[in-house]
Amino acid sequence: MQPTPDFDASRLARSLLRRCRQGALATLMAGSGDPYCSLVNVASHADGSPILLISRLAVHTKNILGDPRVSLMLDERAEGDPLEGARIMLSGRAEEADGSDLEIARRRYLNAHPSAEAFVNFMDFSFFLLRPTGTHLVAGFGRIVDLKPDRFLTEISDAAALLQAEQGAIDHMNADHREATNLYATRLLGAEAADWRCTGCDPDGIDLQAGSKTLRLDFPERVTSPGELRKMLVRLADEARAKP
Template identity: 80%
Template sequence: MQPTPDFDAAGLARSLLRRSRQGALATLMADSGDPYCSLVNVASDADGAPILLISRLALHTRNILGDSRVSLMLDERAQGDPLEGSRIMLAGRAEEADGDGLETPRRRYLNAHPSAEAFVNFKDFSFFRIRPKGAHLVAGFGRIVDLKPEQFLTDISDTGALLEAEQGAIEHMNADHREAMNLYATRLLGASPADWRCTGCDPDGLDMQAGTHALRLDFPRRIVAPAELRQMLKELADRARAAASI
């Protein structure tokens, strides 16, 4: 059965990648090749690819070091029947981040999981980035789609300045604009009032989190520079305040 014409499969896949904080990681046993599944915390890299912080003492890490092929399932964790919620299964390879490629995954993971600061520097822990080769999205009857990476990953080839400014923007929003963050969450996304904080921004949107709840605020247009980000956040704040006054 083909998906309905109004179904934005790529948009939903991107949203699941950005909002998910836990997932089921499947690896291959190093000695037998048998499948092995484990629960892991996840964050998203600048392009949306999943980031893991895992210990070399863990069986799934030893499996990855023997065979980097993995799959990762992320779901909406909605109340009620879990099978009625959307989920995405990524297939690809897990690659260890090191050297110059470590800074962004480390920063973005710790923004999403601040409690990991307690063990991130332990020698047995390492960051891994999953490089997807495809995804299988299930979002209900008539909404099952296979996607290629270019359909659900964000193009960051022209956004170097924006990504360099990302952490400063996050810290500024959390220090000086928590009211705006709460308005984004409640008035634009329909969430309940909470201590919403910014955990990431990229060309396509803003990531927010309050406790274990994560939200994704998609931008109405793509941005590639810090000045565009400032303008976008102001526009969204104005829109949220206007909605609050109705």
């Protein structure tokens, strides 16, 4: 069964990567190689790769240190029958974050999970990135597709200036432009009014969150610098205000 012509598999996969905050992590048991599955909190790197903050005391971390091959299922937590909602099954390797990736992983994870501030500095906790080798997307009848990473990850090699300015932009939006953030959510994305805040921005869009609810606002075109980001956010705010 081929996907229907109006189905944008890449866009849906990217959206799930950005919006999901929990997932089922499958690892291989050290020694036996038996499959082991656990529930984990996730965030997304600037390129969309899942970020994990996990303890070395946990079984799944011990498994990763013995064999980094993992899979991660993320789903949209649809109301009603969960099997009617979209989900992706990522396969790849989990790597401990270091260097610039560690800095990005830490701030993006804490933006998505502020409560992790309570234990992020514990000696046994470390950030890991899941480096995908592919994904299996299931989104309903006629909408089942296998995708390579270049179909769902965001190119960031040309966006160093944007990533460096990301946290400042997020803080500025949440402190001084909360009205615009809420307009993005309600008028551009059709969400209910709530205390929406920005949790991340990247060349392809921005992530919004209110409590346990998450949204993804895609940009009409890529942005790679702070100046381009500012112009895009103003443009989208104007579009939102123009909507009834």
